[in-house]
Amino acid sequence: MAMKTAAFQKCINPGCGAQFDCTESIFKCPRCGDLLDIQYNWDEIAVPKKLAEFGRRWANRDKPPDFSGVWRFRELLDFCPDEHKITIGEGQTILQQNRPIAQHLGMKPDRLFLQYEGLNPSGSFKDNGMTAAFSHAKMVGAKSCACASTGNTSASVALYAQSCGLKCTVFIGSGRIAFGKLSQAMDYGAQTIQIQGDFDDCMKQVQDVCVELGLYLLNSLNPFRLEGQKTIMFRIIEALGWQTPDWIVVPGGNLGNSSAFGKAFAELKQLGLIDRIPRMAIINATGADTLTDLVNNRKLAWNGGQVDQKIIDDYYADLTARHFSPHTCASAIEISRPVNLKKCLRAIDVCKGIVRAVTDEEICDAKALIGKFGLGCEPASAATVAGLKHLLAEGIIAKEERVACVLTGHPLKDPNVTVNYHKDRQGQFSNPPLSAPNDLQEIIKLIR
Numbered sequence: 292m293a294m295k296t297a298a299f300q301k302c303i304n305p306g307c308g309a310q311f312d313c314t315e316s317i318f319k320c321p322r323c324g325d326l327l328d329i330q331y332n333w334d335e336i337a338v339p340k341k342l343a344e345f346g347r348r349w350a351n352r353d354k355p356p357d358f359s360g361v362w363r364f365r366e367l368l369d370f371c372p373d374e375h376k377i378t379i380g381e382g383q384t385i386l387q388q389n390r391p392i393a394q395h396l397g398m399k400p401d402r403l404f405l406q407y408e409g410l411n412p413s414g415s416f417k418d419n420g421m422t423a424a425f426s427h428a429k430m431v432g433a434k435s436c437a438c439a440s441t442g443n444t445s446a447s448v449a450l451y452a453q454s455c456g457l458k459c460t461v462f463i464g465s466g467r468i469a470f471g472k473l474s475q476a477m478d479y480g481a482q483t484i485q486i487q488g489d490f491d492d493c494m495k496q497v498q499d500v501c502v503e504l505g506l507y508l509l510n511s512l513n514p515f516r517l518e519g520q521k522t523i524m525f526r527i528i529e530a531l532g533w534q535t536p537d538w539i540v541v542p543g544g545n546l547g548n549s550s551a552f553g554k555a556f557a558e559l560k561q562l563g564l565i566d567r568i569p570r571m572a573i574i575n576a577t578g579a580d581t582l583t584d585l586v587n588n589r590k591l592a593w594n595g596g597q598v599d600q601k602i603i604d605d606y607y608a609d610l611t612a613r614h615f616s617p618h619t620c621a622s623a624i625e626i627s628r629p630v631n632l633k634k635c636l637r638a639i640d641v642c643k644g645i646v647r648a649v650t651d652e653e654i655c656d657a658k659a660l661i662g663k664f665g666l667g668c669e670p671a672s673a674a675t676v677a678g679l680k681h682l683l684a685e686g687i688i689a690k691e692e693r694v695a696c697v698l699t700g701h702p703l704k705d706p707n708v709t710v711n712y713h714k715d716r717q718g719q720f721s722n723p724p725l726s727a728p729n730d731l732q733e734i735i736k737l738i739r
Contacts, residue, residue, distance in 0.1 A: 386530035409701030423519030442472030511547030544624030553638020574678030579617035659720035667702030
């Protein structure tokens with residue numbers, strides 16, 4: 292396929308470093324099996340001299356690429372020609388300054404910001420990545436696609452597949468998906484296959500199926516997906532008047548977001564578009580804390596790309612031997628073998644990042660707090676505020692530092708967690724419904 296772009300795919304393993312054209316549909320390095328990156332010949336791209344220049348495209352909201360919160364920044368992910376770009380209006384998100392939650396956490400009131408990705412068309416951050424990945428799928432002529440999912444990915448893949456005419460198959464684990472999310476995949480017409488196993492089992496099967504049948508893989512193993520997810524950081528910077536925050540706090544599941552964010556900041560710094568890189572905190576659930584354990588206890592690190600694979604292999608072998616399966620109410624991050632682990636280690640290195648884990652009880656309390664004073668979110672999103680509380684108590688994040696927590700999904704993604712928390716009085720912010728007889732005076736007595 293003759294198509295010249297300034298981008299190429301490159302293996303992240305420094306011992307390999309193989310390069311491939313962007314017209315190739317591959318999701319792992321064919322030579323060594325490691326992860327692939329999208330890299331750019333920046334001198335061939337007309338990148339604006341200042342980030343603020345991207346904001347001018349808001350004046351062209353009648354043009355779909357300029358309306359998109361992803362393609363508005365297209366020079367920073369310039370891997371396909373305009374005629375292949377797919378958009379359904381993703382990235383119309385907001386960065387909410389949240390004084391009540393900041394004060395509750397003991398921060399200076401104007402220091403906390405919530406990046407709300409629930410406003411995307413499918414209700415989660417995944418749409419940022421899917422608009423990029425489906426654009427690449429169209430560029431390479433894909434006709435059918437597949438993904439493994441804990442929920443949000445299936446919803447987003449099904450929506451974008453429907454919008455651009457690709458057949459779509461979704462693999463989910465048995466009983467391991469929020470029905471609010473599964474309902475979307477079914478509604479958008481995807482074929483759903485439930486596998487007897489967890490997400491990690493589904494992830495292995497979908498890779499094999501895609502190779503066997505030549506399907507286009509849409510999990511975050513796909514490097515083009517992460518290019519779209521970079522733009523979440525661009526929009527945070529945009530909303531802060533083109534300034535970077537001191538900290539980014541993000542949930543840690545398959546580690547695509549943290550990987551994409553680290554890459555985004557490294558590229559912006561390289562291009563001279565920012566003068567400093569914010570720090571990043573990645574928050575796991577204690578029931579799915581692979582990254583926390585590997586980084587904090589096993590001392591796994593990027594090490595210039597020379598990642599100690601034996602530490603990872605031994606860790607995963609132990610999970611297998613113990614028949615371990617992750618469990619957390621935050622289904623979006625219920626993953627024990629994150630596919631983007633190595634890229635995340637690089638992001639930790641770039642952003643001087645740290646990793647923490649929080650309990651389901653802390654997640655549910657933080658979710659209720661966000662709902663009470665913010666915009667509401669899915670459980671995984673609330674791990675950010677729960678983690679921030681820990682980091683403030685530890686003195687790692689100072690109360691006067693400017694912090695942006697990424698809220699990855701809409702509260703209706705997993706309504707059961709919300710309803711049960713309140714009606715069963717599970718935490719300090721529970722707000723259960725009151726029962727009253729059909730009597731005016733008795734009802735009035737209950738009005739607060």
